[in-house]
Amino acid sequence: MSLPSRDEKGRFRSKTVAFRTSPEEYDEIQMLSDVSGMTKQDYLLTRARQRDITVHPNIRVQKYLEKYLIEVRDELRRLSHIPARSEVLTKLSELLVIIEQL
Numbered sequence: 754m755s756l757p758s759r760d761e762k763g764r765f766r767s768k769t770v771a772f773r774t775s776p777e778e779y780d781e782i783q784m785l786s787d788v789s790g791m792t793k794q795d796y797l798l799t800r801a802r803q804r805d806i807t808v809h810p811n812i813r814v815q816k817y818l819e820k821y822l823i824e825v826r827d828e829l830r831r832l833s834h835i836p837a838r839s840e841v842l843t844k845l846s847e848l849l850v851i852i853e854q855l
Contacts, residue, residue: 785851787817825849 757765786796
């Protein structure tokens, strides 16, 4: 008989939690977990427990930040011709603030 499978911290995790999201929500969760340097699982567990996330900067986090900031820059350039402040622009601004606080 084989031993139970444990994660890198020695925890035995036998329960699965799953939920559906919109593509936009999924992208936001992916982005926030990427720039935090955590896996999606660890990021969501930490947030569900209302614990603070401490980002430990490394080259992977830096690359994700660069990637997302380039996407934001390109999106802002694309939207620059819109005269009124749009919902998309507001959301991008909010995400920039979140990234800046990490």
